[in-house]
Amino acid sequence: MRGPGKWQHRLHGHGARWTAPRSAILELLSRSSKHMSAKDVYGSLNRTHPGLGLTTVYRTLDLLVRMGLLNKLSFGSGESRYEFRSGDEETHHHHLICMQCGKIIDYTDFVDEELKLIKKTEDALTRKHGFKITDHNIEFLGICPECKG
Amino acid sequence: MRGPGKWQHRLHGHGARWTAPRSAILELLSRSSKHMSAKDVYGSLNRTHPGLGLTTVYRTLDLLVRMGLLNKLSFGSGESRYEFRSGDEETHHHHLICMQCGKIIDYTDFVDEELKLIKKTEDALTRKHGFKITDHNIEFLGICPECKG
DNA sequence: ATATATGCAAAGGATTTGCACGGTT
DNA sequence: AACCGTGCAAATCCTTTGCATATAT
Numbered sequence: 001m002r003g004p005g006k007w008q009h010r011l012h013g014h015g016a017r018w019t020a021p022r023s024a025i026l027e028l029l030s031r032s033s034k035h036m037s038a039k040d041v042y043g044s045l046n047r048t049h050p051g052l053g054l055t056t057v058y059r060t061l062d063l064l065v066r067m068g069l070l071n072k073l074s075f076g077s078g079e080s081r082y083e084f085r086s087g088d089e090e091t092h093h094h095h096l097i098c099m100q101c102g103k104i105i106d107y108t109d110f111v112d113e114e115l116k117l118i119k120k121t122e123d124a125l126t127r128k129h130g131f132k133i134t135d136h137n138i139e140f141l142g143i144c145p146e147c148k149g
Numbered sequence: 150m151r152g153p154g155k156w157q158h159r160l161h162g163h164g165a166r167w168t169a170p171r172s173a174i175l176e177l178l179s180r181s182s183k184h185m186s187a188k189d190v191y192g193s194l195n196r197t198h199p200g201l202g203l204t205t206v207y208r209t210l211d212l213l214v215r216m217g218l219l220n221k222l223s224f225g226s227g228e229s230r231y232e233f234r235s236g237d238e239e240t241h242h243h244h245l246i247c248m249q250c251g252k253i254i255d256y257t258d259f260v261d262e263e264l265k266l267i268k269k270t271e272d273a274l275t276r277k278h279g280f281k282i283t284d285h286n287i288e289f290l291g292i293c294p295e296c297k298g
Numbered sequence: 299a300t301a302t303a304t305g306c307a308a309a310g311g312a313t314t315t316g317c318a319c320g321g322t323t
Numbered sequence: 324a325a326c327c328g329t330g331c332a333a334a335t336c337c338t339t340t341g342c343a344t345a346t347a348t
Contacts, residue, residue, distance in 0.1 A: 019304085019346075052305085053305045056303080059304085079338095098280070109277075128256075130297075132292045135291070137286065137287070138286070140271060141285065148279075148281060168327095169321095187312080188312085202331070204314080227338080
């Protein structure tokens with residue numbers, strides 16, 4: 001099974017309904033390689049889905065995060081951003097962020113090496129603090145070439 | 150030079166004045182091992198510094214972050230938190246966060262190993278994307294033993 | 299038919315801004 | 324004296340909630 005059908009079943013599996021807004025938002029984010037805010041999503045769908053409310057966007061993004069279909073990203077900028085979470089390992093990446101203009105670059109350098117260290121650290125933290133660890137974030141902050149001027 | 154005096158000079162070096170609110174906030178955060186929100190700071194100083202305004206807390210925290218004396222932390226919870234940034238390498242750490250109750254644990258496991266990998270990745274990213282990288286964050290997310298219940 | 303999803307308007311919470319006053323240099 | 328810092332109130336921005344209506348199952 002693939003494409004929208006897969007998502008439809010996944011939603012049903014969570015006892016959620018397959019609706020036009022949900023389909024549109026999932027479609028948009030799965031195609032886009034960008035990290036979109038709720039307003040970005042709202043703005044992008046405004047033309048093709050007039051009448052769609054910002055509230056619904058927020059509620060849908062939240063649902064999709066809870067279902068594991070999206071990642072929610074929180075940099076210090078006041079707004080949350082969302083990225084589609086492809087299932088496969090190949091696309092595992094982290095972020096390089098420009099603190100001036102907010103540009104976000106996905107990078108995949110050394111992820112293998114990184115993953116080993118992550119695993120090791122995760123095990124140690126689980127043992128030491130009793131947490132059930134579910135996720136990790138790594139990010140680099142700096143100034144992009146354009147903003148350096 | 151050490152203690153408050155050091156900070157006073159550092160503020161002056163930035164063309165900033167040494168005032169009671171700034172002294173109190175710096176003092177509080179340098180002593181505390183916690184990760185405090187603006188409201189936390191405001192609440193903690195309310196008794197000893199009546200009349201201190203929340204606005205001043207925000208402005209001071211912002212100043213101290215720009216000066217490099219504090220780290221600003223943004224988890225997904227809507228509010229920013231601040232931690233004192235001791236100059237020395239010994240205290241370099243990262244965060245383990247409970248997604249249920251928001252508890253934050255500082256950990257230092259494998260930081261040496263980590264630092265090597267960070268350095269390598271940083272170099273690669275600088276070369277490849279032309280960023281001037283100034284900082285990095287690593288965090289683990291999960292559920293703490295208390296919240297697992 | 300029934301429970302869930304949506305949209306609008308209003309509420310909420312964190313952070314920022316305008317402005318007159320007060321304190322540091 | 325000159326300029327920066329502060330406090331208050333109001334304004335902003337992002338996100339959530341209440342409620343009546345529309346829709347999926």
